[in-house]
Amino acid sequence: MGRYTDYEREILSKIVVIGAGVGGLAVAARLAAQGHSVTLIEQAPVVGGKLGVEHVDGFVFDTGPSLLTLPQVLEDLFTAIGGPPMADDLPVRQLEIACRYTFPDGVVLDLPGDPREIPGALDSALGPGRGAQWSSFMERAERIWDATLTPFLQSPIDLRTMLRLSRRLRDLTTIAPWKSLRGLGTSYLSDPRLRMLLDRYATYTGSDPRRAPAALASVPYAEQAFGSWYIDGGLGRIASVLLSRAQALGVEVRLDTRVSEILTDATGVRGVQLSDGSVVDADFVVANADAQQVFNDLLTPDQPGARSAARRLRRTTRSLSGFVLLLALDNPPGDQPHHHVLFAEDYDDEFDAVFGRKGRARPVPRPTIYVSAPSDPAITPDDQTGAWFVLVNAPPHDPAEGVDWDAPGLREHYADQVLDLMAARGLDVSDRIRHRVIISPADLERRTLTPGGSIYGTSSNGALAAFLRPSNRSPVPGLYLVGGSSHPGGGLPLVMMSAKIVADMIGAAG
Incomplete structure (x- = not known):
């Protein structure tokens, strides 16, 4: 699709999205493309949330993510919302060196962006056989990725998901939920520098590798299999381009505006109240805000769903x-x-x-x-x-x-x-x-x-951490969560996946 259609569409539902981080922008654009009337409310004077940008005397800094992984997830978002191709506004380029690592012993490793070159680079920097060790671990990581992508990362997390995973013995053995990321790595990697390299990927979810689940092996796999990418001008441009696309789809954007309360009645949400006392009615509310803030501050204490969700968060x-x-x-x-x-x-x-x-x-x-x-x-x-x-x-x-x-x-x-x-x-x-x-x-x-x-909301520390992370469908009817503090987690690709999950659920409900 080269241009947006300009015919009048029947409005399906009125939706308020709280927060214009990448999750909020992405879900607002997806919902507007489905035909919903969407109001996007952001407390800051700019969009982007944790994908921030700082301007200092002619210098431009990304203050959030500086690396784009799984660019196909971003491409899928732009395809879903229509309009000009993503490359027109956000051309991406792959990095030849994904990352340079300086280890405590002074050894320097330039990890290639091309996965085919990684084993040779590891052998050259760390010694013969290290490439084979890492490749063996990556084969296991690929199986973990395949086992978790559709049923977990791309789907709502609920009791049915847990039961489905628990019944698939082969996948359960692959994922090894009883093992930590470090524990899994230790069984493959004898070189402490390789284990250090693996440990770092736990920090991608704000976690401790000694307690984070082995399933996080999918993180280095995704980064190395699909490449490390950059957008000239900085990754903060993703937010500004998504804002323009959302507005072109009819999303009403209110910046410098704070939501003081999510309003509910006996049937569920009915809108939001702003800090100036005004009310915006809605059939659905999507919160692109930290889940703790949503359940502790934006919902009244007498809301049963909020109380139970807040108790659950205290366990994380x-x-x-x-x-x-x-x-x-x-x-x-x-x-x-x-x-x-x-x-x-x-x-x-x-x-x-x-x-x-x-x-x-x-x-x-x-x-x-x-x-x-x-x-x-x-x-x-x-x-x-x-x-x-x-x-x-x-x-x-x-x-x-x-x-x-x-x-x-x-x-x-x-x-x-x-x-x-x-x-x-x-x-x-x-x-x-x-x-x-x-x-x-x-x-x-x-x-x-x-x-x-806390950059990622809750950590992935503990075997059950993923299931304690707030689900996208909240206990309060009509209230949904999107973004890094909810399922499936933090980081640009997962946040955009959460936007698709929420948009699809609201599309099915509305």
Whole structure:
């Protein structure tokens, strides 16, 4: 379809979508394309949610995801909503080097974007036989991906899903729900650096690899099998393009507007009340907000469904958060790849600190450091500068029982510590910094209304974590959840999958 149709369509239902993150934008566009009347309400003055963008003196920074995986999921979204092809507005390019890894022993691995080249690169960097070990593990990961894609990632999570999975003995044996990601990896990978490489993928869901389920092996499989991609101008452009497409489909967008309550009656939802006291009526409400905020703050305490959902959430572990540095650099190192991970000397100590084991949660003294350094003239004022995004895992903001990231001087001291650690690991840019912006977990909480700044809502810690994550159909009739804190989880592809699940359910109900 090259153009939107302009004929009048019968309105099926009135729908309010709370939150204009990628999940909210995607579900709003899908529902409007189905013929529903959609109002999208966002508390911030801009769209994007955790897919944020920061402009600093001619530099453009993605403050959320900086890597696009499973681009076919984004393509499917644009196909479903119609209009010009995705490539017209969001051309994607595959990275030749998916990521550079610097290990504690000083060994450097450039992991190729082409999966066929990965075994050879592992043998060259880590020693003969490492490629075969990783390939053997990836074969198991592929079987896990195949077993979980349709019945789990692309479908609502409910009792029928659990029963269906439990009856398929072969799939259950493949997924091994009784094993952790690290436990599964240990049975295939003898080199501690390969196990460290695998552990990192647990952080994609804000989790601890020692407790995250073996099913998360599907994450490195998907990244390596389908490639690592980038959008020139930054991934934040996804949100702005989706906004334009949604508006072209007739979605009414209200920015800088806060929902104070989801209104219900004996039959279910009936709309939302805004902070100015006005009411927007709706047949369905879709919340692209943290599930904890939805059930604890946006629904009244006497709503039985909200009480039961809030109790369930209390049984989960919040995901990790992140401490971010945005570095505007003069004359950045010329050989820096798009993504670079500088591993911690003691990964277990990092996870203990972030999740509050062996004491209270605390900033990690020597964390793993993730650097995104896109080679993209669209995000810098000239070709002699760089816009670097630096991230370390961090405990959520929790002044009462964990870390108070607003404590005087903590942000600045920790930022200096991270830069010193980068230098010690061979990536010293301290004398090249023109501007430095710090985003702490407390800042993330304020920006996204996510409790503690927990990036993924709840973690995947524990064998039942996926089933404790809020389902897309809430216990309150007519209320649906979309986004990283609900099924199937966080990250751009899964958030867009959740949008499709919700749109399909409402389409069937309405």
